[in-house]
Amino acid sequence: MRKSVFISLAAALLGAAALGGSELMPVPAGIYLPLFRGENDLKEIPVARFLLASTAVTNGEFLDFVRANPQWQRSRVKRLFADDGYLQQWSGDTELGSRCTAAQPVTWVSWFAAKAYAAWKGGRLPTTAEWELAAGIGFTREDGAKEPEFKQAIARWYASPSPATLPAAGTGRANLHGLRDLHGLIWEWTSDFNSAIVTGDARGDTGLERQLFCGAGSLGAKDTSNFPAFMRFGFRSSLKASYTVHNLGFRYAKDP
Amino acid sequence: MKTLTFCICLITASLAPAAEKPPCCRETAPTTPLTDKSLYQLDSTWTSDVGKEIKLGVLRGRPQIVAMFFTSCEYACPVIVENMKAIELALPAALRGKVDFLLVSFDVEHDSPAALKAYREKKQLANANWTLLRGREDDVRELAALLGINYQRDARGQFSHSNIISVLNAEGEVSFQQTGLNKDPKETVAALEKLLAVIPGSSTP
Numbered sequence: 001m002r003k004s005v006f007i008s009l010a011a012a013l014l015g016a017a018a019l020g021g022s023e024l025m026p027v028p029a030g031i032y033l034p035l036f037r038g039e040n041d042l043k044e045i046p047v048a049r050f051l052l053a054s055t056a057v058t059n060g061e062f063l064d065f066v067r068a069n070p071q072w073q074r075s076r077v078k079r080l081f082a083d084d085g086y087l088q089q090w091s092g093d094t095e096l097g098s099r100c101t102a103a104q105p106v107t108w109v110s111w112f113a114a115k116a117y118a119a120w121k122g123g124r125l126p127t128t129a130e131w132e133l134a135a136g137i138g139f140t141r142e143d144g145a146k147e148p149e150f151k152q153a154i155a156r157w158y159a160s161p162s163p164a165t166l167p168a169a170g171t172g173r174a175n176l177h178g179l180r181d182l183h184g185l186i187w188e189w190t191s192d193f194n195s196a197i198v199t200g201d202a203r204g205d206t207g208l209e210r211q212l213f214c215g216a217g218s219l220g221a222k223d224t225s226n227f228p229a230f231m232r233f234g235f236r237s238s239l240k241a242s243y244t245v246h247n248l249g250f251r252y253a254k255d256p
Numbered sequence: 257m258k259t260l261t262f263c264i265c266l267i268t269a270s271l272a273p274a275a276e277k278p279p280c281c282r283e284t285a286p287t288t289p290l291t292d293k294s295l296y297q298l299d300s301t302w303t304s305d306v307g308k309e310i311k312l313g314v315l316r317g318r319p320q321i322v323a324m325f326f327t328s329c330e331y332a333c334p335v336i337v338e339n340m341k342a343i344e345l346a347l348p349a350a351l352r353g354k355v356d357f358l359l360v361s362f363d364v365e366h367d368s369p370a371a372l373k374a375y376r377e378k379k380q381l382a383n384a385n386w387t388l389l390r391g392r393e394d395d396v397r398e399l400a401a402l403l404g405i406n407y408q409r410d411a412r413g414q415f416s417h418s419n420i421i422s423v424l425n426a427e428g429e430v431s432f433q434q435t436g437l438n439k440d441p442k443e444t445v446a447a448l449e450k451l452l453a454v455i456p457g458s459s460t461p
Contacts, residue, residue, distance in 0.1 A: 041408075041410045041411060041416075042409075042410060042411045043411070078292045078293075078297060079292040079293050080292060080293045080294065080295065080297055080402065081297075111401060112398075115398075124394075191394075191397065192397060192408075194397070194400060194401050194405070194406045194407070195406060195407060195408040196406060196408075237406070240401070240404060241398075241401035241402060
């Protein structure tokens with residue numbers, strides 16, 4: 001039994017290697033157009049050229065991290081930095097077990113853990129603007145919004161429930177700059193996930209939620225056809241930094 | 257029981273305000289391990305309005321009323337600061353010197369120690385128990401995340417942000433939060449009374 005687990009683990013590891021693993025890919029500078037917020041909010045956010053990991057961090061990679069940084073192991077992590085769901089798909093502090101594979105993206109990780117991993121790799125988490133800019137790049141052209149095939153592929157994922165078993169990281173189709181799985185696999189942490197202002201805002205515009213999510217209100221939004229971006233916005237604004245979620249992982253970025 | 261009374265006296269004595277140094281500059285806090293939920297586990301370094309570099313852990317030892325703000329804020333922040341002052345005023349006289357107030361700026365670009373100092377003077381925030389801090393962008397983002405505060409800079413350089421006043425207990429754990437502007441301070445005061453009635457290490461409230 002143990003042997004077979006070992007073999008499947010080894011196979012999974014080989015699988016990840018065969019997929020080329022994660023590589024830092026340059027993402028060209030661009031302009032991120034945030035979703036409609038309010039009259040005083042930035043309409044355009046310039047994003048400088050940056051490097052982004054081609055795939056999400058996997059269980060196998062995260063295992064290396066917790067081995068090197070025991071304070072991030074399941075039984076040792078401080079509750080301040082991760083809720084009690086942290087790495088619950090693993091069988092132990094440094095064992096993945098049979099409920100997940102090394103090649104799957106790591107999920108059940110908090111923002112703090114993701115941030116610590118990125119720093120350990122000499123990088124950082126991407127900002128929301130960077131992540132969204134990268135996610136808007138199509139399979140064959142810079143502006144994915146002008147590529148019907150790309151838009152359909154995205155809509156398909158956001159419209160379907162998440163699978164019981166996560167596919168391996170890196171199996172999605174690469175975009176123009178070699179980035180995979182920005183859509184279609186998991187949600188991903190961004191460094192400033194807590195910049196989404198939905199309620200309790202300084203200007204007291206509690207109607208914002210309505211403006212964002214109600215049909216009539218969204219007419220004022222920048223790009224009403226970009227439904228997935230609205231979903232991501234809503235999802236991020238529901239998170240707290242210590243939360244862990246079954247389909248929320250991350251990838252890291254780096255300054256060039 | 258006698259021992260307990262003795263302890264209470266000792267602790268009360270150590271919390272007494274008499275001609276004390278400001279919160280940033282007191283004797284080093286206790287060295288017992290921090291709890292799992294203590295914000296004082298953060299290793300980030302912050303700068304006060306007099307340019308002193310500190311870790312949040314130096315605030316350990318007495319409750320802190322914490323809010324985030326920025327000095328050029330036109331609308332919400334002055335209200336938040338007034339709300340914090342209202343909490344201070346609403347405290348029973350016996351507790352007034354036993355609670356500290358902490359303001360941390362979102363505006364890493366403009367809120368220099370000098371700007372914080374000017375703000376302290378303008379708002380007449382007592383040196384004895386008000387701490388004003390600025391920090392690195394990442395650290396500000398992290399502290400905000402821990403306090404459940406979302407914020408974002410807008411096109412005019414102002415920040416939209418959640419209006420949350422948090423109560424940290426002596427160990428740096430978030431023990432109560434007042435959300436929204438101009439709330440009646442009585443709930444926060446009640447939370448503080450409860451905290452200050454509990455003697456660390458004893459189970460009796």
